[in-house]
Amino acid sequence: MNLDELSRTSGEWLRGDGPESDIVMCSRIRLARNLADFPFSGRASKGEKADVERAVRTTIDRAGLRLTYYSLMDVDQLDRQMLVERQLISRELAAGDGPRGVAIGHEENASIMVNEEDHLRIQVMHSGFSLGDVWERINRLDDDLEERLGYAFSPQLGYLTACPTNVGTGIRVGVLLHLPALVHTKQIEKVFRALHKINLTVRGLYGEGTQADGDFYQISNQQTLGKSERELIRNLSEVVPQILSYERQARKEMINQRRQVLHDQVSRAYGLLKTAQTISSSETMLLLSSVRLGINLGLIDDLEIPTVNELFIHTQPAHLQKLHGSPLEVDERNIARAAFLRRRLANGKSTGPEVEE
Amino acid sequence: MDSRVMKCERCGREATVHLSERVDEARHEAHLCGKCARRAGIEAPEAPGTPLLESLVDQLITRHVGELVGELSRTSCSLCGVTFMEFRVDGQLGCPHDYEAFAKGLPPLLWKAHGATRHVGKVPRHAGLRPVGTGLKTRSELRKAIALEDYEQAARLRDRLRQEEDHAS
Numbered sequence: 391m392n393l394d395e396l397s398r399t400s401g402e403w404l405r406g407d408g409p410e411s412d413i414v415m416c417s418r419i420r421l422a423r424n425l426a427d428f429p430f431s432g433r434a435s436k437g438e439k440a441d442v443e444r445a446v447r448t449t450i451d452r453a454g455l456r457l458t459y460y461s462l463m464d465v466d467q468l469d470r471q472m473l474v475e476r477q478l479i480s481r482e483l484a485a486g487d488g489p490r491g492v493a494i495g496h497e498e499n500a501s502i503m504v505n506e507e508d509h510l511r512i513q514v515m516h517s518g519f520s521l522g523d524v525w526e527r528i529n530r531l532d533d534d535l536e537e538r539l540g541y542a543f544s545p546q547l548g549y550l551t552a553c554p555t556n557v558g559t560g561i562r563v564g565v566l567l568h569l570p571a572l573v574h575t576k577q578i579e580k581v582f583r584a585l586h587k588i589n590l591t592v593r594g595l596y597g598e599g600t601q602a603d604g605d606f607y608q609i610s611n612q613q614t615l616g617k618s619e620r621e622l623i624r625n626l627s628e629v630v631p632q633i634l635s636y637e638r639q640a641r642k643e644m645i646n647q648r649r650q651v652l653h654d655q656v657s658r659a660y661g662l663l664k665t666a667q668t669i670s671s672s673e674t675m676l677l678l679s680s681v682r683l684g685i686n687l688g689l690i691d692d693l694e695i696p697t698v699n700e701l702f703i704h705t706q707p708a709h710l711q712k713l714h715g716s717p718l719e720v721d722e723r724n725i726a727r728a729a730f731l732r733r734r735l736a737n738g739k740s741t742g743p744e745v746e747e
Numbered sequence: 748m749d750s751r752v753m754k755c756e757r758c759g760r761e762a763t764v765h766l767s768e769r770v771d772e773a774r775h776e777a778h779l780c781g782k783c784a785r786r787a788g789i790e791a792p793e794a795p796g797t798p799l800l801e802s803l804v805d806q807l808i809t810r811h812v813g814e815l816v817g818e819l820s821r822t823s824c825s826l827c828g829v830t831f832m833e834f835r836v837d838g839q840l841g842c843p844h845d846y847e848a849f850a851k852g853l854p855p856l857l858w859k860a861h862g863a864t865r866h867v868g869k870v871p872r873h874a875g876l877r878p879v880g881t882g883l884k885t886r887s888e889l890r891k892a893i894a895l896e897d898y899e900q901a902a903r904l905r906d907r908l909r910q911e912e913d914h915a916s
Contacts, residue, residue, distance in 0.1 A: 427882025427911070429827045429842040438886065445912075507839070529869075536871045540882075542843035547857075548866030550843040554853060555860050557846075559868045616863020 393460070393469045397712035400703065401476060401498030401515070406695035408518015412686040413634050415566040415606065415699065418477075418515040419524045419623075421532055422508040422551045422560035426542040430552035431490075431505045439489040439505050446504050449538040450493055455531070457493035457502065462486075468717065471708035477515070479503055500531060507552045508560075510535070519630060521563060521623050529619075548615065558615030563626050566595070567633065570605040570683045571640035578607075581633060589613050590629065595702075604675035604682075604702055609633070645687055656684030660693070664735045668724040674705045674731070693735070701734060755780035824848040826880065826887040844880050882911055 403416035424430060425445065428438050443461070450457050462470060462483065470484040479492050483506045490505035503511040512535070514528040542550040548558040556562075572578040582592050595606040609630070611622050644652050659680035663669075682698045684690040703709060710726050711718050718726055753762040755778060762778035823830040829841030831852050840846070846853065857864045885908050892900040 424843060426843055426880070427886065429883070429886070430840060432839050433827055433829065433841040435890075532869075533872070536873060540873075541871050543871055544843075544846060544866070545870075546865055547846055548868065550846055552839050554840070554856055555838075557857070558861065558863075558866045561868075613861045613863075615857060615861035616865060616867055618868035621867075 393465065393472065394712065396476075396494075396498075397472055397709055400700045401478075403477075403499065403515040403517045404696060404699040404703065405517045406699050408516060408520050410630075410634055411518040411695070413568055413637055414519040414630070415568055416515045416517050417519055417521045417524050418513060418564045418566065418608075419521065419528050420511055420513040420562045420564075421528060421549075422556045422562075423510040423512065423532070423535070423539075423549060424542040424551060425509050426540045428509065431507060431509060432552060434505075436488050442509050443489045443491060443504050445539060446493070446502070446510065446535075449535055450502075452538060453534045455493075455495075455534060457495045457500065459491055459493045461489070461491040463489060463491075465491075468708055468711055472712055475703055475706040475708050478513075480506060480511075482506060500527070502531075502535075508556070510539075519565065521565070521627055525563075525619065525623055555612075556614050559617070559619050559622065561614055561619050561622060562610050563619075563623050564608050564610030565626065565630055566606055566608050567630075567637075568604075568606055568679070568682060569633070569637050570679050571644055572637050573605045574644065575640045577636065577640060581636060585609060585629070588625075588629070590626070603672065604679040606679075606702075641683070641687060652687075653684075653689050656680050656687075656689045660684065660690055660735075663731050665732065666728045668721070669728045669731065670724055671705065671707060671727070674727060675702065678702055678705075697734065701731070704734075705730065753778045755783050757783040819849070819852045822849060822852070826883045842883055844883055882908065885911065 403418075406415075408414070408417075425442055428434055428442055431439065431442075434442065447459050449455075450459060460473075462479075465473075467484075470479070473479040473492065474481055474484050476498065478494055478498060478501045480503065483490060483492070483503050486505070488505065490503075492504065493502040495501065499516060500512075500514045502513070512528060512532060514524050514531065516524050516527075544550060549560040551557050551560055569578060569581075572581060585592055589612045591610050591612050593608045593610070595603045595608070609626070611626060613622070617625075659677040663674070663677050663681065678698055678701055681690060681693065682695065685693055685695055685698065704713070705727050707723055710723055710730065713730065714726050753765065754760070755762045758780060760780040760782075763781050764779045764784040765776070819831040821830070824841055824845045825848065826844045827841035829845060831849050834840055834845065834849065840849075854864050885904055889901055889904040889908070892898075892904060
């Protein structure tokens with residue numbers, strides 16, 4: 391599949407099914423791995439990075455892993471940004487230099503970044519709250535790679551990583567949560583403080599240091615050394631249901647106490663998205679968040695969750711430009727975004743991404 | 748005496764040395780006069796005009812972490828060349844061997860980040876089949892050979908690397 395086709399589809403993780411998918415958009419695990427025979431990416435020469443890339447590509451082929459490799463040297467800036475928007479690569483990999491790339495699996499459930507901060511950053515995501523399945527899958531993938539790649543591993547310190555904050559298991563276990571009611575009722579800060587106390591990190595949709603967009607928050611572990619993968623997964627799995635119950639409680643209160651106001655707010659958001667002639671990315675995220683909440687509370691009944699999930703990604707700048715087929719300035723993008731939204735929301739139930747006017 | 752003036756905790760004279768440190772969540776403060784501070788092992792300079800704070804900071808650093816930092820700051824990895832100080836500045840290690848090269852400096856940092864210093868969890872099935880660092884060492888020699896423009900040696904090392912890689916896969 392080439393990247394143009396990719397931009398018109400969407401990953402399985404946006405499908406909106408799986409357990410607790412009204413709040414848990416997806417579950418994700420990533421593993422940081424390095425090859426024992428090479429300096430870490432930040433210190434590796436161009437030639438060494440090319441060797442790492444070659445070793446990984448050969449392994450993917452020989453192990454028969456169904457992944458397609460894209461060398462980022464051959465991918466232009468717009469496509470790189472699109473991959474960031476789809477959560478398949480990091481901003482750092484997109485902005486980096488030298489031989490580097492990403493292998494992407496069928497349905498975008500799995501991806502392997504090559505020559506990011508670590509030689510390999512393996513990622514698996516599934517829609518809904520399903521960390522157990524995600525672990526099974528990524529563990530197998532890691533085993534397959536390890537058959538042929540000599541990982542840097544020490545019995546005492548575990549998997550050796552470029553930054554000691556990832557050493558040990560090299561694992562980051564995360565869930566992407568949609569928490570509009572906790573944001574609305576201003577309880578979200580309290581939740582964050584509680585999470586920080588038990589060593590969990592909170593980030594926005596687009597990674598470290600970015601503001602949470604569309605009321606989406608990624609919650610993940612910080613500790614990687616001294617606890618096993620299963621323990622770390624269990625820790626997070628025990629905390630998530632509590633956050634879900636807070637969010638559900640807040641939703642219940644909103645609907646019990648001010649149903650009319652909420653219904654009005656949600657309907658207006660939906661109306662704006664269906665009729666606006668020019669709209670920014672951040673306003674879109676805000677309104678989509680309201681609409682997503684509205685669907686989950688039964689206030690909107692002619693639109694489906696997967697469509698809304700997709701719109702969060704497909705209205706991002708690079709996706710719009712890919713769909714449009716040429717680069718667009720901010721003002722032009724806002725017009726194109728509004729047109730795209732009007733088209734996609736004209737009939738909420740039957741809009742496939744490929745349905746164009 | 749002005750009531751706002753801090754008094755020495757030990758003798759009640761005017762305190763001229765003020766120390767504070769944070770242990771976990773609690774902040775500890777100490778206020779001492781020059782004489783009691785010297786007795787406590789903190790040498791505040793008597794001579795007027797000496798930048799008191801700077802010299803105190805220097806002394807405190809030396810007292811608590813000085814030797815370690817001094818020794819470590821000169822430590823570098825024999826394979827990738829990264830020094831401990833470079834690592835402390837940008838947070839990134841140079842190669843897997845750094846974990847051995849900086850074995851003295853890393854544990855406190857690991858403890859701070861993870862509350863642990865030993866791995867628990869997955870072990871790769873093939874771990875230990877091949878000593879870590881073999882290829883790294885050859886690569887480090889290769890870099891040196893290229894820097895010295897010793898291309899014959901470089902070619903030999905490239906061959907060796909290729910053999911090692913074939914052997915590994």
